[in-house]
Amino acid sequence: MDVSFAITGKGYVILAADTTAAHSILKVKLDEDKIKELSPHLAMAYSGEPGDTVQFAEYVERNIRLYQIRNLYPLRPASAASWIRRSLADSLRSRKPYSVNLLLGGYDTNTHTPHLYWMDYLGTLTEVPFGAHGYGSYFALSLLDRYHDPEAPLEEGLAVLRRCIDEVAKRLIVAQPKYKVKVIDKDGVREIEF
Amino acid sequence: MARRYDSRTTIFSPEGRLYQIEYAMEAISHAGTVLGVLAKDGIVLAAEKKVTGKLLDLSGAREGGYGGSGEKIFLLNSNVIGGVAGITADANSLVNYARSAAQRHLFLYNEDIPVELLAQRLCDLKQGYTQYGGLRPFGVSLLYAGYDPHYQFQLYHSDPSGNYSGWKATSIGANNGTAQSLLKQEYKDDIGIDDAIDLVLRVMSKTMDSTTLGSEKLEFATLTLDPATQKPKAKIYRPAEVDALLQKQGLGKKDEDAEMKTS
Amino acid sequence: MSIMDYNGGSVIAMVGKDCVAIASDLRLGVQSLSIASDFQKIFPVTDRIFVGLPGLATDVTTLHEQFRYRVNMYTIKEEREIEPEAFTALVSSTLYEKRFGPYFIEPVIAGMQKLPNGGYAPFIAGTDVIGCINFAKDLIVAGTASEKLFGVAEGLWEPDLEADDLFETISQSLLNAVDRDAYSGWGAIVHVITKDKVVTRTLKGRMD
Numbered sequence: 001m002d003v004s005f006a007i008t009g010k011g012y013v014i015l016a017a018d019t020t021a022a023h024s025i026l027k028v029k030l031d032e033d034k035i036k037e038l039s040p041h042l043a044m045a046y047s048g049e050p051g052d053t054v055q056f057a058e059y060v061e062r063n064i065r066l067y068q069i070r071n072l073y074p075l076r077p078a079s080a081a082s083w084i085r086r087s088l089a090d091s092l093r094s095r096k097p098y099s100v101n102l103l104l105g106g107y108d109t110n111t112h113t114p115h116l117y118w119m120d121y122l123g124t125l126t127e128v129p130f131g132a133h134g135y136g137s138y139f140a141l142s143l144l145d146r147y148h149d150p151e152a153p154l155e156e157g158l159a160v161l162r163r164c165i166d167e168v169a170k171r172l173i174v175a176q177p178k179y180k181v182k183v184i185d186k187d188g189v190r191e192i193e194f
Numbered sequence: 195m196a197r198r199y200d201s202r203t204t205i206f207s208p209e210g211r212l213y214q215i216e217y218a219m220e221a222i223s224h225a226g227t228v229l230g231v232l233a234k235d236g237i238v239l240a241a242e243k244k245v246t247g248k249l250l251d252l253s254g255a256r257e258g259g260y261g262g263s264g265e266k267i268f269l270l271n272s273n274v275i276g277g278v279a280g281i282t283a284d285a286n287s288l289v290n291y292a293r294s295a296a297q298r299h300l301f302l303y304n305e306d307i308p309v310e311l312l313a314q315r316l317c318d319l320k321q322g323y324t325q326y327g328g329l330r331p332f333g334v335s336l337l338y339a340g341y342d343p344h345y346q347f348q349l350y351h352s353d354p355s356g357n358y359s360g361w362k363a364t365s366i367g368a369n370n371g372t373a374q375s376l377l378k379q380e381y382k383d384d385i386g387i388d389d390a391i392d393l394v395l396r397v398m399s400k401t402m403d404s405t406t407l408g409s410e411k412l413e414f415a416t417l418t419l420d421p422a423t424q425k426p427k428a429k430i431y432r433p434a435e436v437d438a439l440l441q442k443q444g445l446g447k448k449d450e451d452a453e454m455k456t457s
Numbered sequence: 458m459s460i461m462d463y464n465g466g467s468v469i470a471m472v473g474k475d476c477v478a479i480a481s482d483l484r485l486g487v488q489s490l491s492i493a494s495d496f497q498k499i500f501p502v503t504d505r506i507f508v509g510l511p512g513l514a515t516d517v518t519t520l521h522e523q524f525r526y527r528v529n530m531y532t533i534k535e536e537r538e539i540e541p542e543a544f545t546a547l548v549s550s551t552l553y554e555k556r557f558g559p560y561f562i563e564p565v566i567a568g569m570q571k572l573p574n575g576g577y578a579p580f581i582a583g584t585d586v587i588g589c590i591n592f593a594k595d596l597i598v599a600g601t602a603s604e605k606l607f608g609v610a611e612g613l614w615e616p617d618l619e620a621d622d623l624f625e626t627i628s629q630s631l632l633n634a635v636d637r638d639a640y641s642g643w644g645a646i647v648h649v650i651t652k653d654k655v656v657t658r659t660l661k662g663r664m665d
Binding site (some may be wrong): 085086087088092118120121122123124126127128131137138141189 | 464485487490491492493495496513514515516519522560
């Protein structure tokens with residue numbers, strides 16, 4: 001039932017994920033943060049099987065941190081995406097695969113460009129201008145086909161995100177009440193009140 | 195007495211020295227000179243070939259391979275050129291290791307290995323032989339000339355103990371002291387690639403025994419950025435290209451026939 | 458619903474006169490939902506070889522990385538570039554390693570093979586998911602639109618097409634076949650390989 005969206009714009013990536021932690025038919029928590037900050041300019045929205053998600057996100061977080069400690073500079077977004085993809089692809093053919101879908105947003109400080117990667121639990125990886133996971137994707141992707149602008153300033157990007165969230169709230173039976181929104185740009189990762 | 199401390203690689207002498215490592219470094223100081231100069235828009239590497247002669251079969255230097263089937267300069271990865279001084283057989287083994295390490299990084303992270311990381315990988319291996327007994331350390335020093343997006347152009351040197359350090363210009367092998375003092379005098383911080391080529395060849399011609407430079411004694415390579423793609427472009431000069439470059443710089447062999455005719 | 462059809466996508470290769478061509482669509486989907494319209498399934502191996510990897514998208518990436526690693530190690534050890542025939546054997550053995558838990562990919566290989574006399578001959582081949590090689594003299598198809606590709610391509614292809622005509626033939630075959638396949642589409646990419654150069658063109662199809 002997780003819903004997550006991501007949009008790139010002029011010099012930034014926006015990640016948004018709902019904040020519900022569900023257990024069977026129960027909502028057990030309403031302010032869960034499902035966007036992990038991996039390094040100063042890299043963050044990841046995760047969804048999927050409860051338990052797997054947090055476990056895998058922390059595994060990724062610590063490995064990316066270890067690379068940064070060893071080499072004094074963080075992995076670039078494209079390399080981090082490749083490494084995470086391989087972890088999932090290896091996991092897929094293991095005894096108990098992780099069931100985790102990801103949206104990875106990063107700002108490459110070498111080339112000064114934002115990057116967004118769509119990844120699923122199979123290890124499918126592709127760079128996209130915008131992406132979504134969960135039931136929200138069926139609404140958001142068609143909206144974003146119409147309204148997304150890669151050159152839009154942050155305010156316009158957030159306005160488009162608002163459209164997606166409103167549409168899901170209006171049409172999806174299992175709509176999510178609250179979202180956490182994080183922006184990654186040249187200044188790093190920061191949360192935005194939405 | 196001293197023999198007690200130099201028969202094994204991993205035993206300290208009372209003065210706290212590892213004799214085998216020092217002997218390995220001594221072996222390197224008899225090898226052909228290798229010279230590297232870092233410029234703001236590229237790096238230059240040159241090396242003196244020791245094994246020469248008319249009967250030497252050089253047909254192994256085919257086209258289309260990984261580059262540098264010469265004696266001392268090798269392409270380690272698309273963004274790193276290596277120059278080696280020391281025992282050639284050990285060097286070949288290290289070059290192979292470096293290439294595999296670079297490919298493993300590419301496989302894992304989908305990016306060219308950062309230059310310092312590649313130097314670290316080799317140094318981890320070399321350091322192992324100063325600590326685990328029964329084996330001889332690698333009798334090889336390397337220069338790594340490379341590019342990565344983190345620190346742009348870089349020049350590193352590593353020695354048999356597993357130490358490495360970054361340089362603006364340095365030299366290993368025979369006469370490296372002379373070469374380094376020449377480099378210290380002449381190096382300027384904002385040097386361009388053309389001036390760096392000129393500097394390398396001038397220093398090389400002074401440190402080498404022979405009076406004239408030629409492709410049979412010299413290996414040469416540059417690493418620059420491709421203006422179109424902004425990707426690193428390694429160029430290991432072919433013998434004919436080395437001779438052409440030397441002619442252009444006025445350091446090549448004079449055409450003896452032409453001289454005969456004029457006189 | 459087969460796992461081979463989960464992400465969608467198709468590849469075709471054809472032989473011409475002193476040239477070969479390989480082409481694919483650009484769609485990446487999750488069943489009927491399109492995720493990306495610029496997903497590459499064809500990758501350069503050397504200056505004269507391309508490999509197309511239609512099938513499950515995670516394995517497209519995994520195998521591309523695997524082949525790149527093995528080809529680079531081959532180049533280092535052999536001190537020469539790999540030839541299409543040897544690369545096909547490499548593909549086959551890589552896939553057969555996973556005989557009892559295969560990669561869900563049916564590779565297509567296209568390249569110009571160096572001959573002992575110094576000339577070049579066109580080469581195409583395909584394999585199944587466990588690496589059984591199919592050397593073809595005319596064309597190879599694979600992916601979710603393979604049935605349609607067979608029909609169109611066999612109708613349009615003729616022997617000894619020049620590079621320009623081969624480009625037209627392979628492009629029309631692919632574009633018309635993927636229009637009848639819901640899982641392939643979103644434009645196409647075509648590479649025409651001759652002995653000394655590669656011409657790559659990106660095509661727009663029905664972008665819906």
